[in-house]
Amino acid sequence: MGTDTKSDSSTTPSSFTSVLRHDLPASLVVFLVAVPLCLGIAVASGAPLAAGLVAGAVGGVVAGLLGGSAVQVSGPAAGLALVVADLVTRYGWRATCMITLMAGGLQLLLGVFRVARAALAVSPAVVHGMLAGVGVVIALSQLHVVLGGAPQSSAVENLAELPRQIADHHGPPVLAGLLTIAVLAVWTRLPQRLRVVPAPLAALATASVTAVVLGWDVTRIDLSVGLSGWSAPAWPLGDWHGIATAVLLVALLAGVESLLCSVAVDKLHDGRRADLDKELTAQGVANMVSGALGGLPVAGVIVRSTANARAGARSRWSATLHGVWILLFALGLGWSVAFIPMEALAALLVFIGVQMVNVGHVRNLRGHGEVPVYFVTLSGVVLLGLAEGVLLGLGLAALLALRRLTWVTVRAVPEADGRWHVLIGGSLTFLGVPRLTSELCAIPAGTAVDLDLNIDFMDNAAFEAVHTWRQNHERGGGTVDIDEIHDEWYAMAASGARMFPAKTPPVAPDRWWLPWSHRRRRRPMSAGGLIPVRHVSGDGAPGGGVPGDGATGDPGGPAVPDLLAGAREFHRRTAPLVRPVLHGLARKQEPSHLFITCADSRIVPNLITASGPGDLFTVRNIGNLVPRRGAAPADHSVAASIEYATGVLDVRTITVCGHSGCGAMAALLDGGGKAAELPGLGHWLRHGAPSLARFVSTGGDDAGSGPLDRLCRVNVIQQLENLRTHPEVDRRVRAGRLELVGLYFDIGAARVHVLDHSPASADGAPGCSALGVRLAPEVKQAVLPPGRHEQ
Structure with missing residues (x-):
């Protein structure tokens, strides 16, 4: 890596040079991406436009300096726009700032108590579904602005009103919005030298210049009440339960989005991995400052963070400097915002909203069976609201997880000699009893049954079902031979032993087939750098100690300790399993x-x-x-x-x-x-x-x-x-x-x-x-040993 990011408190000459070479140019790129997005998210949130710039500056400077991620960029996030819009409608803008401040305090406490990794337990399907739902709602509402109208109070009403809105003729404002969308759509297909300018900036600049040159009558952005119009946050009036819920919702949504963004951005660079607790603490401080200064809630934003990483950022100075540029822009160039048509800004939000519905996430979730969680969350956010959609998604994800944990596999196969082989696998609970009894009762009476239990848990209902079936089958003249592959759940329950703890999944065996280098564990070092290794006698009894790497001077390193450790592992794990087989082979070999x-x-x-x-x-x-x-x-x-x-x-x-x-x-x-x-x-x-x-x-x-x-x-x-x-x-x-x-x-x-x-x-x-693939006609298939499967 070209940058030393180990020291956060000082800048060495080498790191200062790296900041000038890498982080300074990257910060300018992110600044050009961030300014249009800050303004657009403020519009979507129903907040003052200056609030978006304040949040962008605070997120860059405060979260950038204090954060635990090397290249993550924080600022106002589109995923929080619906929450903020609802809070502004319910409590007013100044009270929303107070809620943001309190949410930041809660994030700070969570970071201090080091619970950041708990946020990663939230299913990504819920998070992506929530963001997609927010994107649909934003796109539907802002599309009315592009068409010269006004958004309705809900996504359903926006969708129902859309045909009439499209039928009306709105003139130049619609052209400004459509021009913005067209530039955004074709920008990624232009030559690389032209794409140096970020697409949002290019689209807004094109629409603004065209509107001025052609004299279009469009709605202009009003930033007259800028940073000078600051007023202190006010305590929200209303039921304290609703206020507490709002604080918790903002804190958790912003925190989870920031932490997931940190994890995702870690894959885009080779620098230090993110310290999630430190990042959550920094996000809390940034939200406290943003709320106090009249800004939107702050969170890590994947679009700006990705742009930062791809622009070559090496440290947190890029995010910090981008916040400084936003502040200087608001103070010195805020007047230029008045040239941007409101319809162009709404078109930018429509484009962003559509992009938030990422088809790639659906493909990734499909292989894990989590697509229903994604669409339920998306639909809930669009039709019911953000909190309701997230709760629906979390509930469905929990139900699917419970279903997987309690899923039982029952397979009954008749053998050639008339016996039946039954395999039961999974976690046997009362939920699987109907299927279990259905499969077992289908076995003909009076037959000999080999029952393999490959289970990690059996509750009383499942035991009663298996035990009752066994007794009835044996009364009918059949036999049941039960073989338990893991813990003896059935045998212990049948003997009256107490099943404690409630669930004891078997310890996963080592992947014995991996090379030593892939399985090597840390061994405790003794004085002088010796690895204590014990001789293994012929009967498996431990003998005296032998030195390890340092004692032998063997340039081969840990070869001898690995070999002897492998012999000990064989005696401990494998020998008890193969001893019956080898005992039968001890006198004679009969290989085929x-x-x-x-x-x-x-x-x-x-x-x-x-x-x-x-x-x-x-x-x-x-x-x-x-x-x-x-x-x-x-x-x-x-x-x-x-x-x-x-x-x-x-x-x-x-x-x-x-x-x-x-x-x-x-x-x-x-x-x-x-x-x-x-x-x-x-x-x-x-x-x-x-x-x-x-x-x-x-x-x-x-x-x-x-x-x-x-x-x-x-x-x-x-x-x-x-x-x-x-x-x-x-x-x-x-x-x-x-x-x-x-x-x-x-x-x-x-x-x-x-x-x-x-x-x-x-x-x-x-x-x-x-092997395992259909052979060509001219290819002879090898005769494998009887009973062996092609691998």
């Missing part, structure tokens, strides 16, 4: 497959084949090579493994598995240059010469793959042919007792492909098809 693959550390045969102990007899070497019988230099290791697998273990399949980006194949393509300093490797790679010759003879690359990956696949086919040079393998293949399979593992895509090695392949080039 010989699996020949590369020694590459990224290839884990049991992982990519979903196999377990006793399934695969594995041979690994560099390049997954199978030397031809009698080849020089002689290799007895692979030949011995093949003889033992076929002659003693009687395997039914031999699989050769290559992979993408194989280093051995890269060395072959390089002509052996990479192995020049490794004589043993050079001798071994001579067994890859037939693969290289086959690759050269087959010609060009496959579409979408380079020469290296194509050689990796050709090499697999060649090794399958090399296997046929071993007499026992060839005899068993001809007799139909052994099948040869070629696999290719694409590491980057984590995908296993089956390679076609049939004689019908004229050019010898291997075709391939991903």
Whole structure:
């Protein structure tokens, strides 16, 4: 990062230079974006125009200096316009300023008590639905102003009145508004050099200049009562319950919008992450100051914050300076606002309102099943009001969350031997009892049932339903074998044990298949930087301690501690699970497959084949090579493994598995240059010469793959042919007792492909098809082990 933002209280020479290079230009861009929006939001809120400029200046300077986000910009927010408009109508403007001041005090207290992250518990579907609803209401009301009329008291009335408003002829005012919308719509399609000027400023300037030049009779903005017309906030008159509700609503809406904006803006820059409690405190102070000075409520605004980040801002000085520019504009250039037609400003608000209905948010919510929450909130805000719409959205979100938490999966499947296999998963509560009993009662009487309970909770109603069904089924001559995968909820309830606590979800196991580097935890360091690691004896009992990284001086770092920690993890978690299986395999192995693959550390045969102990007899070497019988230099290791697998273990399949980006194949393509300093490797790679010759003879690359990956696949086919040079393998293949399979593992895509090695392949080039995808007619599908699923 080019800017040091660690120090908030002082500006070093290097950071001062960064402010001049990055933050100063960005602040000017944000200032040009902010001024039209401040004026427009003031109009939509029914507040004095100067209140928007005051809020913009205070939000920039106060929230910018004190805030916890590096590039977030605060000011009047369109999402609060409906609340403010309602408060102005109900209590008057001066009382609304007092409500803003008190809401800021509440935000300050919440920030001091460090509860900012609790705001992130609000469903984004509710927030986006609320903003979309506000946008619809603003667009509908301001569209009447664009058409030369006046907005109605509600969105429904605005919508009903719109046809008559459109039918009337309004002359130049409508042209000013339509011109503004046209400029806003086409501005993003103009060349980059023209888009240096922000679209809102360009649209208002175009409409203003056109109105002056053509002499249009439009409504002018009146800023005569500017900053000099300040008056102290007044206490709102009315029921204190309503006042308290208004304070709470402003504080929470402004706070949540600011915090969500901070989280979103963090994704747009590489600087320090936002301190949400500090940001909420700063927003509280800014609202207190804005309310005291006669400004609108302040919140973090995503439009200005995005513009700030894209303009290259590096620190909070950009937001602060933008507030200074707004203040200077209000004091020195406020008179220029009088040239802006009110219809143009209303058109800007219509455009902003439409943009607040973001279709991208709907797409993101669709995959999580939260679209109904979005549209219910939107509809509630438009038809009923802001608070009502938010409450409806929150209620629906809570109901959907409760439904997900209590959702139960019941699947009953008849087996070939006449038994029934029933799987019940989820949280078993009284809400799932109707479906549970319906599925269980559909099982024929007198049958043998294997019931798997994969649940994390079972209340009394669910237990009674399962237990009663079991008793009735067994009375009818059937049998029920219950296997509980997690906690023994059913067994404990049946024995009369107390189920406490009410819910004990199982501890999620470590993702054992991840590399150590992805799972490594912090280990407590002892004196001298040693990591205490204990020896593990053959029976799993801990022995004496061994030093870690620092003690051994091993340049490999934490390799030994990782290995021993992994052994301890095996004894603690995995050994109890696999011990019964391994106990049965201890005397004899009966694998069905010989699996020949590369020694590459990224290839884990049991992982990519979903196999377990006793399934695969594995041979690994560099390049997954199978030397031809009698080849020089002689290799007895692979030949011995093949003889033992076929002659003693009687395997039914031999699989050769290559992979993408194989280093051995890269060395072959390089002509052996990479192995020049490794004589043993050079001798071994001579067994890859037939693969290289086959690759050269087959010609060009496959579409979408380079020469290296194509050689990796050709090499697999060649090794399958090399296997046929071993007499026992060839005899068993001809007799139909052994099948040869070629696999290719694409590491980057984590995908296993089956390679076609049939004689019908004229050019010898291997075709391939991903497992789990419909295979092409010319591609043979590998025979997987019985009971194994394609991965």
